[in-house]
Amino acid sequence: MARFGVVRRKTIISSIFSISFLFIFFLPKTTSSQTNIVKTLPGFEGDLPFKLETGYISLGRNDEVQFFYYFIESERDPMKDPLVLSLTGALVSVPSPLWFLNLVCYFSSPIMFDWSTYFASLPSLVLNPYSWTKMANIIFVDWPVGAGFSYATNPEAYYVSDSKSPEDLYIFLQKWFLIHPMFLQNPLYIEGESYAGRIAPMVAWEISKANEAGRLPKMSLQGYFVSSPVTDINEIDNDKIPYAHNMGLISNEYYKLAEDTCGGNYANPDPNNIQCHYALQLIDKVLENVDIYHILDTACAKTVLPGDNSAKIVLPSRKKEPACRADFYSLSETWANDARVRKALQIREGTKEEWVRFNNTVLDVAFDMDVASSAEYHLLLAKKGYRGLVYNGDHDMRTPFFSTLNWIHSLNLTIDESWRQWIVDKQIAGFTQQYRQNKTNLTFATVKGSGHTIAEYNPKECFALISRWLFNKPL
Numbered sequence: 001m002a003r004f005g006v007v008r009r010k011t012i013i014s015s016i017f018s019i020s021f022l023f024i025f026f027l028p029k030t031t032s033s034q035t036n037i038v039k040t041l042p043g044f045e046g047d048l049p050f051k052l053e054t055g056y057i058s059l060g061r062n063d064e065v066q067f068f069y070y071f072i073e074s075e076r077d078p079m080k081d082p083l084v085l086s087l088t089g090a091l092v093s094v095p096s097p098l099w100f101l102n103l104v105c106y107f108s109s110p111i112m113f114d115w116s117t118y119f120a121s122l123p124s125l126v127l128n129p130y131s132w133t134k135m136a137n138i139i140f141v142d143w144p145v146g147a148g149f150s151y152a153t154n155p156e157a158y159y160v161s162d163s164k165s166p167e168d169l170y171i172f173l174q175k176w177f178l179i180h181p182m183f184l185q186n187p188l189y190i191e192g193e194s195y196a197g198r199i200a201p202m203v204a205w206e207i208s209k210a211n212e213a214g215r216l217p218k219m220s221l222q223g224y225f226v227s228s229p230v231t232d233i234n235e236i237d238n239d240k241i242p243y244a245h246n247m248g249l250i251s252n253e254y255y256k257l258a259e260d261t262c263g264g265n266y267a268n269p270d271p272n273n274i275q276c277h278y279a280l281q282l283i284d285k286v287l288e289n290v291d292i293y294h295i296l297d298t299a300c301a302k303t304v305l306p307g308d309n310s311a312k313i314v315l316p317s318r319k320k321e322p323a324c325r326a327d328f329y330s331l332s333e334t335w336a337n338d339a340r341v342r343k344a345l346q347i348r349e350g351t352k353e354e355w356v357r358f359n360n361t362v363l364d365v366a367f368d369m370d371v372a373s374s375a376e377y378h379l380l381l382a383k384k385g386y387r388g389l390v391y392n393g394d395h396d397m398r399t400p401f402f403s404t405l406n407w408i409h410s411l412n413l414t415i416d417e418s419w420r421q422w423i424v425d426k427q428i429a430g431f432t433q434q435y436r437q438n439k440t441n442l443t444f445a446t447v448k449g450s451g452h453t454i455a456e457y458n459p460k461e462c463f464a465l466i467s468r469w470l471f472n473k474p475l
Helices: 002-015 017-026 165-179 195-213 233-246 252-262 274-286 325-336 339-345 360-366 375-383 401-409 459-470
Strands: 033-038 052-059 065-072 083-086 111-113 125-127 137-141 188-193 221-227 387-393 414-424 427-437 440-447
Touching (some): 052 165, 195 375, 221 459, 233 401, 252 274, 325 339, 375 440, 387 401, 401 440, 427 459
Parallel strands (some): 188 221, 221 387
Antiparallel strands (some): 033 052, 052 065, 065 137, 111 125, 414 427, 427 440
């Protein structure tokens, strides 16, 4: 494999040598970047058994935007395996703020916390048996600017919008390929989770348009896959109440009262409709301590977010394994803000004083949700022959699975394979249905018992789902 990699690498570089000169001229004037190979990480014993690169890619005429990224080569065959741009760096759950992740919080990354050392000053790290890097090369990017370790030198550069993000991320990829031309021929996929699942098909469409327009380099885009995508925020918020009723969380009486008085408009009801607001207050009360990200999750150590009026819950007693996900997220901040970790990752000094999960400035001031729905991009990509995978946890109330099914049905695609079970280790892992458009297909799947972040809640099933789909195997 090593010999093949060297030969193929030389062939690729030779074939794109002349293109590279043209490519440089078609890029914005500045191409400032920084890359660093990370061989060890605080908390992990010995050298990392995978190739980890961190770096910054600059955007803007004066390099005012600096996107931080982690790149991990496939642990299997990096020169043949797919290349995935992962946009799981930002989750938006209106009215909650942006949720920013770091390397250990990417549940598809090759390392994770060792819970037995949870209360140590710096937790130990262990290998993730369900890391996506066992089948693909992954670029994790801290998007949008302000997320994670990404930053801007000009306050105005923090302005982000749905419509602006695809172009920004396309330019990021352009510059990334300038540094890594040996990966240009790898099959390229765009991946997004939650709100990033809304953006991912828009980024894929941006790449498709750029390829057709002859922009360099031509990227080997094959498709995209999204998890619990916030495709249409208004429809998702409307669907929470029917979902809660179907799952037995609210009574028939409360649901009928809301249905009769609100006319199906639960997200933005008429402020003068007193009966509707009364019905919604009753429902809010009974759902008060239900975790919308996984309706079966333990109600403990709940993190109260800005805009979240639910009550705080008492922290649990100290245990070897934290019972609450909020403990895990707090631990991620501790890890990311440790000086030893920052030094290993080569974080630029003075650029981000503190790594935080939430950044209200980006959400409240600079994030413009100016695209009502990204559903049309799935159809546009299908018509161009790109593959798509959309999957949902069936216990996710943040993005109810039937809300996703509703917008897929609105695309009027032909059903190619009817609703059926898909299996992992002889057990039902969920249900799936395939849709066809010309010579391509869109696959929908549920993950049984999973919540919003499927790689977190059901890593084994998520790994099986992605690996089968990436390599064109039946679910």
